[in-house]
Amino acid sequence: MVEVLSANACDMRSNAKTTRVVGARQLATFRLICWAITLWLGGWQAWSGRYAMGSDGISYLDIGDAFWKGDWGAIINGYWSPFYPCLIGGAVRLISPSPRAEFPLVHLVNFVIFCVALAAFDLLLRELSAWRQWEGNDTWPPALWMMLGYVLFLWTTLDLIDLKIVSPDLCVAVFVYLAVGLLLRLARGEASLRNRLLLGATLGFGYLAKTALLPLGLALLAVYAARCSAKCALVAAGAFALVACPFILALSFSKGAITFGESGRLNYAWYVNGVTYRHWQGETAGPARHPTRKVMEELPVYEFGHPVGGTYPLWYDPSYWYDGVRLEFDPARQTKRLFTSLKFFYGAFLNLHVKQLAESGALPRLISPALFALIFCFSIGRWRAVLTGAARAWPLFAPAVAASLMYALVYVETRHIAPFAALFFLGALGSVPVAGRSRERAAKVVVPVIAAAFVFTLIVSFSRAEAATPDWRVAEKLRQMGLPPKAKVASLKYANPAHTGWARLARARIVAEIYSGAFRADENDFWRADEAVKKRALCAFAAAGAVAVISHGMPPESYPAEWRPVGETGYFIRFLSGSEQRCVERSKG
Numbered sequence: 001m002v003e004v005l006s007a008n009a010c011d012m013r014s015n016a017k018t019t020r021v022v023g024a025r026q027l028a029t030f031r032l033i034c035w036a037i038t039l040w041l042g043g044w045q046a047w048s049g050r051y052a053m054g055s056d057g058i059s060y061l062d063i064g065d066a067f068w069k070g071d072w073g074a075i076i077n078g079y080w081s082p083f084y085p086c087l088i089g090g091a092v093r094l095i096s097p098s099p100r101a102e103f104p105l106v107h108l109v110n111f112v113i114f115c116v117a118l119a120a121f122d123l124l125l126r127e128l129s130a131w132r133q134w135e136g137n138d139t140w141p142p143a144l145w146m147m148l149g150y151v152l153f154l155w156t157t158l159d160l161i162d163l164k165i166v167s168p169d170l171c172v173a174v175f176v177y178l179a180v181g182l183l184l185r186l187a188r189g190e191a192s193l194r195n196r197l198l199l200g201a202t203l204g205f206g207y208l209a210k211t212a213l214l215p216l217g218l219a220l221l222a223v224y225a226a227r228c229s230a231k232c233a234l235v236a237a238g239a240f241a242l243v244a245c246p247f248i249l250a251l252s253f254s255k256g257a258i259t260f261g262e263s264g265r266l267n268y269a270w271y272v273n274g275v276t277y278r279h280w281q282g283e284t285a286g287p288a289r290h291p292t293r294k295v296m297e298e299l300p301v302y303e304f305g306h307p308v309g310g311t312y313p314l315w316y317d318p319s320y321w322y323d324g325v326r327l328e329f330d331p332a333r334q335t336k337r338l339f340t341s342l343k344f345f346y347g348a349f350l351n352l353h354v355k356q357l358a359e360s361g362a363l364p365r366l367i368s369p370a371l372f373a374l375i376f377c378f379s380i381g382r383w384r385a386v387l388t389g390a391a392r393a394w395p396l397f398a399p400a401v402a403a404s405l406m407y408a409l410v411y412v413e414t415r416h417i418a419p420f421a422a423l424f425f426l427g428a429l430g431s432v433p434v435a436g437r438s439r440e441r442a443a444k445v446v447v448p449v450i451a452a453a454f455v456f457t458l459i460v461s462f463s464r465a466e467a468a469t470p471d472w473r474v475a476e477k478l479r480q481m482g483l484p485p486k487a488k489v490a491s492l493k494y495a496n497p498a499h500t501g502w503a504r505l506a507r508a509r510i511v512a513e514i515y516s517g518a519f520r521a522d523e524n525d526f527w528r529a530d531e532a533v534k535k536r537a538l539c540a541f542a543a544a545g546a547v548a549v550i551s552h553g554m555p556p557e558s559y560p561a562e563w564r565p566v567g568e569t570g571y572f573i574r575f576l577s578g579s580e581q582r583c584v585e586r587s588k589g
Contacts, residue, residue: 030143031122034150037455038118041158044462046111049164050104051470055315055500057106057166062310062504064089076254078262078319082247083209084168087113099505100472110163113170117157120177121422125149127181128396132430134188135392139434144447148429151367151451152422158458159364160348160418168209169415175206175213176399176419183224183395191232200236204243211261212416214244216403223398255319262319264410269325271411272337277518278314278494280322289324295512296540298533299525303544305488305511311504313511315496334409341408348414349421361464363457370450371425378432378439389431396427469569471501477567478506482575483548490541490549492523498552502571512544523551542576549574 064085066074075082088106097105125146132139140148161169182199203217217240225233244260252258269275275285279302282288292304292314310316349368357363379386390397403420404412434443483489483506490512491499503510514537516525526537541549551563551572559565563572 027142027146030146034146035118035122038150038154039115041154041455041458041462042114042118042163043111045158045163046107046114048462049162050107051468051472052164053103053106053166053471053501053504055312055496058311058500058504059315060085060088060166060168061092061102061106062316065092066309068093073254076247076250077317078251078255078259079266079317080263081168081208081210081261083205084171087171088166099475100470102505103471103501106166107163110166110170113174114157114163117170117173117177118153120174120181121149121153124177124181124184124426127184128426128430131184131188131395139389139430139432141434141440141443144434144443145430147447147451149426151454152371152425154458155364155367155454156418156422159362159367159461160414160421162415165415167415169418171209172206172213173419175202175209176423178202179206179217179220180395180399180423183220186224186232187228187395191229193235196232196235197239200239200241201243203236204240207240207244207260208247211263212403212406214260215406216399219402220399223394227394262322265325265327266318266322267411268327269322272333272409273328273330274333275322275325278496279515280325282324285326285328287324288322290320292321295543296537299529299537300515301512301537301540302515303512303540305509305545311509312495312500313509315500337410338408341412344412345404345408361461364454364461366457367450367454368421370454371429374446374450375428375432378434378443382433385433386431389433390427393427393431396423396430400424400427472505474502474566474569474571475505477569477571478502478508478573481564481566481573483508483573487547488545490544490546492526492549492551493520494518499550512541512546523553527554538574538576547576549576 059080063074063077063080063082064087066089067082067086068089075085088109091105091109092102095101095105129142129145157163157170157173161167161173163170179199179202182195182202186195186199200221203213203220206213207217218237221233221237221240224236248260251261255262269285270277273285276283279292279294279300280286280288281291281294292302295301295303304314304321306313308314308316308320314321348365350372351357351365352369354363354366357365400420400423403417404424407416434440485507487506487508488511489499489503489508491510492514494515494517495503495510495513496518499510502508514523514526526534529537538549551574553570554563554572559572563574565572
């Protein structure tokens, strides 16, 4: 009898072990499927936007170029952080692509970063699952939890960040996910020296990717010290300082004052204090030490060809042109900015205007209200358990709340807070109890429906994307028309972003422009002026060193013969010669 019972017990243990192995294999297969779908969608978005490039990306490319060509000081930039320019500049230096292939190469680098971000997020999910089990709060079936996690990654990365945008925000996501994953590991007691040093180094490299991660990293370490171990946090802070301090010292020496980056100051000046967005002359919050040079009054013509380098010097290092700006705390302006940020958060995360979202191609934004509804429905009757779970999820909520508040005080875009939105929803969903047969059955129906609907809206959104004229076509036509490399050109309007892409590929420099406002999309100030004023503007462009003036679109009437169409790109060029150059010579005489 004893032998029979012993044999039955052995069979039960064997069956349980077999069930766990089969379950683990099924979960691994499901993870591979999630990876395949995620990589396919990410690759599709990167390919569809392979020719897209904004002026931020141009500045990063210019800085990376200068660095890899031996100008080591190029990365000591007051506004742009060094990590991302080094990555894309290194790729361009290694491959030496043609103008046509340069922007697609940058998007290939972005896709590689996307893959690394996916791996970092997967690590975060694993650490979160281990931490939830350690906390005794494992509320979701593993497959559903994984599905929710990858939906969050797709939403925050492909919709909120968007691979078509060339920016370091994907790098930020990598470091945020790694840092929080390590924090969860430390919080559950695995506080080895290696893990502490890794946390600090990760936060340090995150700061090198984006200035905002310095205050956020310090806040995260402070919360960890308060909740867990001040000694462990101090070791991590030491590693953080070891990575971050060399750049802080070099930047401070360059600026002549202690600073860890000027991007926060400048954005506060622009968006809270109301300082002129471009071509600040020190009229408010001054004095301006290095203003751009206004060379004409009838038309607001500005020249900025030196001493800053880059394709578009005005945006290569904005901290130079705004040196001397003073910040002022104004309660009324600060309150207004907070209300503006609250409206932004509503539009990004709670917008239920389906028709409006569909017309604007932002239908994937509906995932956020759907997740809020899911959280609310599964929390009914279990509010105390939800609040208890939320209190335990401080490693997720602390960085999410800190980042949201920091950006809300100054200026916020979806790409800024994308990884923190993922952390918030992971914490909120992880706090929801799904125990009980009826709740689990409901979750097994609702979650796949939400996931499938979201992937479908992503596909629809990608399919509706409209392709603009690639910048390489404009650059190629301009070279055929005789625009030489390193040529200096001028613009009839604010050149950002209409001219920065092709100028980079043509290796031209924009040194002057007519600036009537950052959000003026037309060139009518020039075309409506009388002929004498137009001639003086062209002379001013020539005096700035420009050899040609570029127009993006012409008036509806027939254009003057001096303006030549740049193929069928919608651009026009007027080479400055003859009378304009003689005008400059006379003014010098």
